[in-house]
Amino acid sequence: MTLQVIWFVLWGLLWAVYFMLDGFDLGSGMLYNFLARNDTEKRMILGAVGPVWNGNEVWLVTAGGATFAAFPGTYAAMFSFLYLPLLFVLYSLILRGVSLEFRGKIEGARWKKWWDTIILIGSFIPALLFGVAFGNIFQGLQIDASGYHGTFFGLLNFYGLLTGILFVVLFLYHAALWLVLRTGGELSERAAALSTKLWYILAAVAVVFLIGTAFFTNLYANFVASPGWFVVPFVAVAGLVSSRIFTSRASRLLAFLSSCATVLGIVFTGIIGLFPRLLPSALDPASSLTIFNSSSSAYTLRVMTIVAFIFVPIIVVYQILVYRFFRKPVTADAIEGDAEGY
Amino acid sequence: MSVVALSRIQFAVVAGFHFLFVPLTLGLSVLVAYLETRYVVTGDETYLRMTKYWGRLFLINFAVGVVTGITMEFQFGMNWAGYSSYVGDIFGAPLAIEATVAFFLESTFIGVWIFGWKRLSKRAHAAVIWVVASASTLSALWILLANGWMQRPVGYVINAGRAEMVDFGALITNAYGWVKFLHTVLAGYVLAAFFLMGVSAYHLLKRTDDVFFKRSFRVGATFGLVCSALLIFAGDLSGRQVADFQPTKLAAIESQWQTVTAAPFYVIQIPDPAHDRNLVEAVPIPYGLSLLAYHNPKSTIKGLLEFPAADRPPVLISFFAFRLMVALGFLFLLLAFLGFHFTRKDTLVRMRWYLWVMLFAIVLPYLAVQLGWLVSELGRQPWIVYNMLRTADAVSKSITAGDVIVSLIGFILLYGVLMAVDIFLLSRYSREYRVAETEEKAI
Numbered sequence: 103m104t105l106q107v108i109w110f111v112l113w114g115l116l117w118a119v120y121f122m123l124d125g126f127d128l129g130s131g132m133l134y135n136f137l138a139r140n141d142t143e144k145r146m147i148l149g150a151v152g153p154v155w156n157g158n159e160v161w162l163v164t165a166g167g168a169t170f171a172a173f174p175g176t177y178a179a180m181f182s183f184l185y186l187p188l189l190f191v192l193y194s195l196i197l198r199g200v201s202l203e204f205r206g207k208i209e210g211a212r213w214k215k216w217w218d219t220i221i222l223i224g225s226f227i228p229a230l231l232f233g234v235a236f237g238n239i240f241q242g243l244q245i246d247a248s249g250y251h252g253t254f255f256g257l258l259n260f261y262g263l264l265t266g267i268l269f270v271v272l273f274l275y276h277a278a279l280w281l282v283l284r285t286g287g288e289l290s291e292r293a294a295a296l297s298t299k300l301w302y303i304l305a306a307v308a309v310v311f312l313i314g315t316a317f318f319t320n321l322y323a324n325f326v327a328s329p330g331w332f333v334v335p336f337v338a339v340a341g342l343v344s345s346r347i348f349t350s351r352a353s354r355l356l357a358f359l360s361s362c363a364t365v366l367g368i369v370f371t372g373i374i375g376l377f378p379r380l381l382p383s384a385l386d387p388a389s390s391l392t393i394f395n396s397s398s399s400a401y402t403l404r405v406m407t408i409v410a411f412i413f414v415p416i417i418v419v420y421q422i423l424v425y426r427f428f429r430k431p432v433t434a435d436a437i438e439g440d441a442e443g444y
Numbered sequence: 445m446s447v448v449a450l451s452r453i454q455f456a457v458v459a460g461f462h463f464l465f466v467p468l469t470l471g472l473s474v475l476v477a478y479l480e481t482r483y484v485v486t487g488d489e490t491y492l493r494m495t496k497y498w499g500r501l502f503l504i505n506f507a508v509g510v511v512t513g514i515t516m517e518f519q520f521g522m523n524w525a526g527y528s529s530y531v532g533d534i535f536g537a538p539l540a541i542e543a544t545v546a547f548f549l550e551s552t553f554i555g556v557w558i559f560g561w562k563r564l565s566k567r568a569h570a571a572v573i574w575v576v577a578s579a580s581t582l583s584a585l586w587i588l589l590a591n592g593w594m595q596r597p598v599g600y601v602i603n604a605g606r607a608e609m610v611d612f613g614a615l616i617t618n619a620y621g622w623v624k625f626l627h628t629v630l631a632g633y634v635l636a637a638f639f640l641m642g643v644s645a646y647h648l649l650k651r652t653d654d655v656f657f658k659r660s661f662r663v664g665a666t667f668g669l670v671c672s673a674l675l676i677f678a679g680d681l682s683g684r685q686v687a688d689f690q691p692t693k694l695a696a697i698e699s700q701w702q703t704v705t706a707a708p709f710y711v712i713q714i715p716d717p718a719h720d721r722n723l724v725e726a727v728p729i730p731y732g733l734s735l736l737a738y739h740n741p742k743s744t745i746k747g748l749l750e751f752p753a754a755d756r757p758p759v760l761i762s763f764f765a766f767r768l769m770v771a772l773g774f775l776f777l778l779l780a781f782l783g784f785h786f787t788r789k790d791t792l793v794r795m796r797w798y799l800w801v802m803l804f805a806i807v808l809p810y811l812a813v814q815l816g817w818l819v820s821e822l823g824r825q826p827w828i829v830y831n832m833l834r835t836a837d838a839v840s841k842s843i844t845a846g847d848v849i850v851s852l853i854g855f856i857l858l859y860g861v862l863m864a865v866d867i868f869l870l871s872r873y874s875r876e877y878r879v880a881e882t883e884e885k886a887i
Contacts, residue, residue: 153559156510157552160543166517167540174532174606181521181528182840189851192518193858196511200862203507207869250842398533399608406537413544417552424552428559442496442561 105403106378106393109172112410113380114373116168120161121232121269122276122365127155129277131198131225132270135218137281137296142434143289144218148202148444149432150284155202157421159195171406175396176380179250183243183381186254187235191228198224206444229273230266234258237265240319240372242384251385261318268311272365275300279345279361283354286433294349297357301346308342308368321375331374338367448839450848451523454855458515459821460814461859465509465866467813470584470629471636472502473577475667480570494660497877498640499573503558504869508862510551515855517543523848527828527838534600534609535590538616542586550579584632585625592621594829595820596689607832620685624820627678630671631816634776635809637668641783642806643874645799648792652877658792665783672776679773680736686823687737690830693823695748696757697766698733702747707733717759720749757825761818769815772808779805 130151138144169177181188197220205217234257241261244252278297282290312335315321325331341363348357376382380396383389397403437443476499483491517539520528528536553575560569599614600607609615641664644657686694694700699715699722700707709732716723731741748756779802786792792799828835 149559153555154552156555157548159514160548160551163514163517163547164540164543166521167536167543170517170521170528170532171536171540174536175529177521177532177536178525178528178840179842181518182523182525182842185522185840185843185847186850188518188522189854192515193854195514196858196862199511200507200865203503204865204869207504207873398536399603401612402533402537402609405609405612406540409541409544413548417544417548420549421552424556427556427563443559 105400105407106397108407109168109397109403110373110377110380110393112414113165113168113172114370116161116165118366118369118373120158120165121273121369122362123158123161124155125229125269125273125365126277126280127151127158128198128225128229129273129275130281131221132229132274133277133281133293133296135222137292138289141214142437144214145206145437145444146285146289146432146434147281148205149437150281152202152444153428154425155199157424159199162195168406168410172398172403173380173391173393173396174398176391179245179381179391179396180239183245183250183252184235184238184257187231187257191231191235194224194227194231196224198228202444226270229270233266233269234262236269236372237262239381240265240315240321240375242319242382242390244385245381245383245389245391246385247389261314264307264311264314268307268368271300271304271307272368275304276358276361276365279349279354279358282349283358284428284431286431290431297349298346301342301349305342308338315375319375321372324375324377334367334374335371336367338364338371341367445845447843447845447848448836450845450852451839451843452835454523454848454852455519456821457852457855457859458512458519460817461855461863462509462512462516463813463817464810464863465505465512466584467628467632467635467809468505468639469502469509470580470632471634472498472505472639473573473580474633475636475640475663476502477570477573477577478667479663480573484566484570490656490659493656497656498660500873501639501643501870503554504866504873506554508866512859512862513547522851523840523843524828524838525840525842527833529606530833530838531607531829534597534607534615535593537609537612538586538590538593542583542590546579546583546586550576550583553579581629584629588625588628589616589618589621591820592618592624595624595824596620596685597829597832607829620689623678623681623685627675627682627816628813630675630678631809631813633671634668634675634780635813637664637671637780638776638802638805638809640664641668641780641802642804645802646874647877649796649799649803651793654793656877658787661783661792662787665780665787668776668780669784672773672780676773676777679770683737684739690823691746692748692751692756693762694737695746695751696759696762696823697819698737698745699759699763700733700745700747701749703744703750704747705734705744706731706742707737707745709733709736713763715759715763755826757823762823765815765818765822769812769819772812772815776809776812 130147134144134147138147166177169180201217201220201224205214205221238252238257238259241259244250244256275297278293278300281293282297285293325335341360345357345360345364348354348360378392378394379390380393381391398406476495479491479498480495482488483495553572556564557569557572557576560572564572593615596618597607598618599609599611601610602608641661644661644664647657648654648661686697699713701720701722708728708730710722710725711727711729712724713722713726714724733745734743735741737743737745748759782798783792783802786795786798824830826834826836828838
């Protein structure tokens with residue numbers, strides 16, 4: 103019982119950290135064709151995500167692995183029910199990954215333009231479809247005792263798409279603040295100017311999302327039952343507000359960290375609303391997959407808890423050290439003198 | 445075609461493709477780490493240039509290995525939901541642990557290595573690539589412990605309609621997994637050694653830079669000789685595991701139909717699975733098969749006819765894939781030995797025929813690892829978990845043949861393009877040695 107709850111929290115945390123970290127990689131990939139004015143600026147953006155995107159993506163792999171190990175029933179259902187959207191996410195992530203690596207390998211305008219387009223698509227599709235997938239999970243999937251009855255186009259409903267757009271705008275905003283922090287010169291200033299515009303769009307989408315959630319999902323039921331949890335969506339909103347304030351005061355790091363809090367707050371608002379369900383059914387509550395009816399045995403959960411409690415803190419520490427190591431903003435000079443990077 | 449058949453083809457495609465890149469990552473990471481360490485210890489700039497030249501090829505290959513690995517983790521849930529829910533309690537653990545203890549390290553520190561050239565001390569930078577190399581080998585261990593469990597399930601009970609883990613210790617000490625790890629990792633090391641030798645052979649034929657490439661070749665030949673010798677030993681250990689735990693796989697790879705005590709090994713043999721017999725059995729080596737399988741001339745080899753036809757793996761492919769893989773394994777030892785010999789006598793550059801052979805021999809270890817994978821996974825059929833769960837019962841119920849056709853075509857197109865681009869970049873960067881030189885000056 104407690105182990106299942108621990109793993110529910112860990113499950114949510116892995117997804118939340120994944121979106122917090124790869125969110126700005128994906129957002130940078132979407133912004134980059136529009137924000138950068140020349141090849142050097144493009145390489146500055148790639149240089150800002152280059153050292154960390156690989157490690158960020160492993161949070162997704164671990165979220166998948168943890169779902170498999172701790173909630174195999176949910177892993178099997180989630181990945182096979184959402185077959186096509188996950189497939190497109192997969193294709194996109196594969197393309198985005200190799201694009202970052204391959205783009206700078208050949209000096210040629212056409213070669214680079216080709217990969218630039220792929221980076222844009224490969225960043226946009228996962229951001230959108232992860233949102234669509236979670237939006238549909240929040241609403242409940244078409245599951246009953248006989249199996250799954252949903253279709254790919256059925257997932258593209260109003261609330262699913264709304265969540266998709268929320269993810270896209272959230273990641274764009276998050277990435278803009280990341281680029282303010284991690285790039286130098288004019289590019290950084292342009293990213294800051296863009297972030298203020300994106301802020302208004304994000305605030306509007308977030309308001310529509312929070313209201314829509316009350317109509318399309320029952321996520322708020324848990325919050326109404328224990329109002330103390332309202333602190334979590336409050337953190338999301340507070341992060342959004344404070345990121346704007348810090349940006350206007352040119353506190354770049356605090357602005358970005360506030361935006362991190364927003365991402366974590368939004369994801370955890372959904373996670374808390376789901377509890378104890380992992381994949382709710384829209385047809386029949388008894389067919390929902392929960393942490394109790396889809397979990398691994400107590401023995402496996404104990405083993406995995408020990409592994410997670412030892413290694414996750416270690417990962418967090420060395421990833422923070424790596425982020426600190428690469429904290430200096432990427433400048434045009436640094437990019438032009440670097441033969442090893444992207 | 446059925447969802448099962450299509451899903452099997454898809455898994456074979458995505459796993460086979462992933463496994464084109466992983467072995468080179470495994471081996472080349474160790475070799476690049478070695479070269480950079482030599483640079484730190486000796487201060488010899490040639491080693492630095494070697495680190496950068498081979499490191500660049502390593503990175504081009506690494507990227508594709510990483511991104512195609514994500515597919516593997518998603519595949520189990522997407523296409524094999526029956527499998528995932530039936531054995532997830534035990535099989536999910538090594539996969540999750542792999543990501544946590546190994547993949548995180550590898551992926552986090554590869555960024556530090558790529559972008560840290562100017563920011564880290566020489567020693568620290570070399571240490572980082574050792575972290576990457578060790579993490580990729582550690583990652584292989586956890587993946588192969590998971591695979592070893594599919595071959596020889598241990599430490600579980602069947603409870604409430606699924607397999608549940610009761611002994612984690614048994615899972616991580618499963619000899620089948622460890623032997624497979626040894627076999628696979630050594631195969632990756634041999635593949636990387638042949639890659640080093642083959643590319644160096646090209647430049648030695650063109651006389652680009654003899655000092656640089658003779659030295660690279662020597663590293664490859666030495667590493668290749670040691671690893672291919674150990675690989676034959678590891679192959680023998682694998683054979684023992686198969687003989688002990690997978691009688692149907694053993695019978696299929698040897699095309700042994702009847703149960704025979706003190707079984708001979710036929711040098712020339714042609715299976716005829718349609719009639720449950722061999723068309724040709726010639727040149728017997730007395731006791732050969734019993735010796736090979738159990739190291740005991742009197743041992744009994746169970747024949748395929750002992751098992752219902754529905755429980756037998758496909759014989760023809762298993763048999764030929766296995767024999768070809770073994771033959772290649774011995775060829776690698778011979779070629780690596782020749783290379784080692786020629787470099788010792790410093791006659792390598794004059795042995796142009798040998799250099800030509802080594803250039804084309806780059807593809808042979810790739811062929812061998814694919815054959816090995818085929819032997820291992822096709823020989824396990826019709827079981828997805830040996831003697832426990834049939835592949836046909838493991839597939840996802842919620843997906844349609846149409847879904848899988850879409851995804852399979854998508855994977856083939858996507859991976860086809862990736863492979864073309866990757867080979868283009870690898871061959872371009874291998875050939876353009878001066879790229880490594882000119883950029884050197886910028887540093």
